[in-house]
Amino acid sequence: MPAQTTLWFSLGRLYPHVRPILPRLILGLFCALGASLMALAIPQVFRVLINTSLSPGGSPSAVWGAAGVVLGLGVLEAAFIALRRQFVISPATTVETRMRTSFYRHLQDLSVAFHDRWGSGQLLSRAMSDLNLIRRWMAFGAIMLVVTSLTAVIGFIVMLFTSWLLALIFMAAAVPLAFFGFRFNRLYRQVSRQSQDQAGDLATTVEESVHGIRVLKAFGRSREALDSFEEQAQGLRRTEVFKANSLAKFSLVVTLLPEAALAAALVVGIASVANGTLSIGALVAFFATAAVVAGPVESIGPLLSMTLTAKTAIDRHYEVMDAQRSITNPLHPVHLRDVRGELVFDDVHFAYPDTREGTPDLINGVELCLRPGETMALVGVTGSGKSSLLQLVPRLYDVTGGSIRIDGTDVRELELAQLRTIVAVAFEDTTLFSSSVRENVLLGAETASSAEADQLLAQALDVAQADFVYSLPEGTETLIGEEGLSLSGGQRQRVALARAIAARPTVLIMDDPLSALDVRTEELVEGRLREVLADTTTLVVAHRPSTVSLADRVALLEDGRISAVGTHAELLAGNAHYRHVIASLPTDPEDLDSALEDGEIIR
Numbered sequence: 065m066p067a068q069t070t071l072w073f074s075l076g077r078l079y080p081h082v083r084p085i086l087p088r089l090i091l092g093l094f095c096a097l098g099a100s101l102m103a104l105a106i107p108q109v110f111r112v113l114i115n116t117s118l119s120p121g122g123s124p125s126a127v128w129g130a131a132g133v134v135l136g137l138g139v140l141e142a143a144f145i146a147l148r149r150q151f152v153i154s155p156a157t158t159v160e161t162r163m164r165t166s167f168y169r170h171l172q173d174l175s176v177a178f179h180d181r182w183g184s185g186q187l188l189s190r191a192m193s194d195l196n197l198i199r200r201w202m203a204f205g206a207i208m209l210v211v212t213s214l215t216a217v218i219g220f221i222v223m224l225f226t227s228w229l230l231a232l233i234f235m236a237a238a239v240p241l242a243f244f245g246f247r248f249n250r251l252y253r254q255v256s257r258q259s260q261d262q263a264g265d266l267a268t269t270v271e272e273s274v275h276g277i278r279v280l281k282a283f284g285r286s287r288e289a290l291d292s293f294e295e296q297a298q299g300l301r302r303t304e305v306f307k308a309n310s311l312a313k314f315s316l317v318v319t320l321l322p323e324a325a326l327a328a329a330l331v332v333g334i335a336s337v338a339n340g341t342l343s344i345g346a347l348v349a350f351f352a353t354a355a356v357v358a359g360p361v362e363s364i365g366p367l368l369s370m371t372l373t374a375k376t377a378i379d380r381h382y383e384v385m386d387a388q389r390s391i392t393n394p395l396h397p398v399h400l401r402d403v404r405g406e407l408v409f410d411d412v413h414f415a416y417p418d419t420r421e422g423t424p425d426l427i428n429g430v431e432l433c434l435r436p437g438e439t440m441a442l443v444g445v446t447g448s449g450k451s452s453l454l455q456l457v458p459r460l461y462d463v464t465g466g467s468i469r470i471d472g473t474d475v476r477e478l479e480l481a482q483l484r485t486i487v488a489v490a491f492e493d494t495t496l497f498s499s500s501v502r503e504n505v506l507l508g509a510e511t512a513s514s515a516e517a518d519q520l521l522a523q524a525l526d527v528a529q530a531d532f533v534y535s536l537p538e539g540t541e542t543l544i545g546e547e548g549l550s551l552s553g554g555q556r557q558r559v560a561l562a563r564a565i566a567a568r569p570t571v572l573i574m575d576d577p578l579s580a581l582d583v584r585t586e587e588l589v590e591g592r593l594r595e596v597l598a599d600t601t602t603l604v605v606a607h608r609p610s611t612v613s614l615a616d617r618v619a620l621l622e623d624g625r626i627s628a629v630g631t632h633a634e635l636l637a638g639n640a641h642y643r644h645v646i647a648s649l650p651t652d653p654e655d656l657d658s659a660l661e662d663g664e665i666i667r
């Protein structure tokens with residue numbers, strides 16, 4: 065349940081972003097006010113015209129002069145409106161872009177634990193539609209709300225001076241208006257929050273189904289996915305209809321009450337003219353002013369709803385922006401020079417934040433030492449925490465007890481940038497970005513010149529046995545990732561592995577990154593890796609006996625601890641649990657993509 069905040073508190077949070085453009089917003093406000101004043105001045109021209117020129121003995125030629133003044137005021141009003149747009153639209157867009165950039169930066173900085181908890185659609189809708197709503201409110205809603213309120217107040221004062229009695233009739237209508245306004249505010253805030261959250265959930269569903277389209281198709285679940293999407297979309301529709309109905313009801317009250325007051329004032333006004341207490345000119349001016357004021361009063365409903373929607377958007381934006389970065393740089397970082405790559409796990413404990421109390425830690429006192437340049441395979445039954453342990457090294461999560469040290473220095477004492485230069489990771493679940501093969505591979509590489517980059521690219525592709533990229537339509541410049549060419553699972557893994565190699569790490573963490581490769585290719589890759597990364601300490605989660613046998617030593621993860629370390633042969637000979645784990649490992653590569661492409665498991 066999101067924290068409840070007042071409207072002023074939420075709007076006030078925008079101030080730091082708005083401060084640089086405040087002068088332009090104020091100029092825009094003055095222009096909007098100028099336009100309203102011009103509109104309010106026109107009835108006064110009528111008043112003078114009727115009371116002087118059109119009364120008996122007046123000069124009819126003055127009508128031309130009055131028409132000229134009305135035209136001039138009309139032109140000025142239009143010019144002020146155009147100026148207002150000019151002043152505010154561009155700076156409001158700048159603020160939107162800056163807020164979006166800082167939102168994106170913050171998302172990048174937040175820990176993986178944060179991203180585990182948040183649906184991608186919720187983040188997407190906050191980054192796109194919520195910021196869009198805030199911009200529209202800043203450029204239009206906020207200014208118009210101030211201006212319409214001021215126009216209504218000034219118009220009312222003018223009406224008061226024209227006829228206090230008629231003005232009081234209008235004033236009486238404001239009391240029920242305030243009551244309805246209060247109720248509307250409360251209701252609309254809740255429903256607007258609900259609709260924006262539902263829109264975020266809907267975006268998550270779209271995102272998930274697009275990502276999982278192969279699985280949905282392969283398992284023939286497209287119909288069910290559509291049904292569940294439709295249900296969610298209907299939920300959003302119901303909220304939107306309810307929202308629109310609430311606004312329509314409030315707008316009805318806001319329109320009806322002034323109209324009723326106008327009818328009552330007309331009766332009283334004509335009686336006043338008849339008994340001589342009010343001039344005809346004043347009566348006409350009063351009603352012309354009332355007509356000018358009616359516009360702003362009627363627009364208060366939509367403007368208030370826009371403000372409440374913006375408040376919700378601001379609250380949603382800051383729910384993410386207020387999330388603390390849990391994995392940060394140390395205050396006094398240690399800078400490692402000439403890293404050798406000794407990796408030590410010292411009584412490491414770890415439990416995910418949502419773990420139930422009383423459950424033993426997933427990683428429950430891991431002790432392990434990898435010598436510089438050593439290749440160690442990590443083996444354990446499924447769900448034993450191998451991937452979780454690996455993610456602690458580059459600090460995707462932090463240990464909850466004990467420490468991980470590189471060359472004797474706790475990884476938490478290193479600057480994150482240096483740690484992630486020393487440690488490179490290749491995951492089984494490969495993510496390729498929508499850019500060229502070259503950019504994907506050189507993502508984490510620091511190169512001094514383009515010639516060095518070329519050389520590094522060629523070497524990384526060679527080691528990862530990813531030569532197939534040269535035969536893609538545009539070679540290494542071919543666009544891959546979501547918007548580009550589709551690669552098979554094995555091809556994707558090889559590109560991702562080349563990326564880890566190109567980063568030239570001292571410590572390489574591999575979470576079964578070769579699972580989609582056939583045994584022969586895996587052997588080639590491992591052989592080349594040994595040659596090129598002879599000085600690189602490698603910790604690799606192994607799901608296949610072939611991977612295990614290529615490692616210098618093997619560590620067995622059992623009940624959150626390392627229960628045995630040794631060569632593959634030693635452990636096979638002397639450890640029953642190891643034999644059980646190895647026996648349960650699949651011998652053949654799982655290449656779901658290739659299987660799908662071959663139509664094997666499409667029903």
Ligand SMILES: Nc1ncnc2c1ncn2[C@@H]1O[C@H](COP(=O)(O)OP(=O)(O)OP(=O)(O)O)[C@@H](O)[C@H]1O
Pocket residue numbers: 180416418426444445446447448449450451452453
């Ligand atoms: N982000 C997460 N939040 C909470 N629990 C998680 C998270 N990721 C994994 N787990 C849980 O932690 C346990 C260990 O998962 P992990 O992926 O580390 O195991 P693994 O040994 O690598 O498994 P596998 O061999 O199947 O890949 C599992 O019970 C899993 O449900």
